[in-house]
Amino acid sequence: MKITRRDIANYRLLGILLEKDRRKLQKYVEKRPSCYSGKVYGSNQQFPYEPRGFTIGGCSEHEQVKMKEWEENCRIMEERIETDMEYLHKLEMEIDKVIANCKDIEDKAILEFTKDGMSQQEIALKLRIDQSLVSRRIKKYVSD
Secondary structure, three states: OOOEHHHHHHHHHHHHHHHHHHHHHHHHHHOOOOOEEEEEEEEOOOOOOOEEEEEEEEOOHHHHHHHHHHHHHHHHHHHHHHHHHHHHHHHHHHHHHHHHOOOOHHHHHHHHHHHOOOOHHHHHHHHOOOHHHHHHHHHHHOEO
């Protein structure tokens, strides 16, 4: 996997978006469509008769179709989130490899700050160097 500037810049954002997707899926799961159910009261068959409550349930065809659509949508969302999580982990590993292979400590710091979501201008101010130097240092290690 070849790392680009965009990969490093968007790494942190991808993690945030995936967390939001997980929360959306959780809300979606909590709002599961329901089938008809109710409680029926009766008694046991033998003396002494004791009142009992029975829960019954069932779905109409329309409710069954809605339930299948819901299950399919949940499955698709889960698969997409899982795929994106795998990509995020691979990306993190590759970025960390690039940072680990840096010889210059300042270059490591620049790449680490970039991974943490800082802009080139913020990094330049922090390290007291020019923004164009930050850009060139990043370009040494990653492609456009």
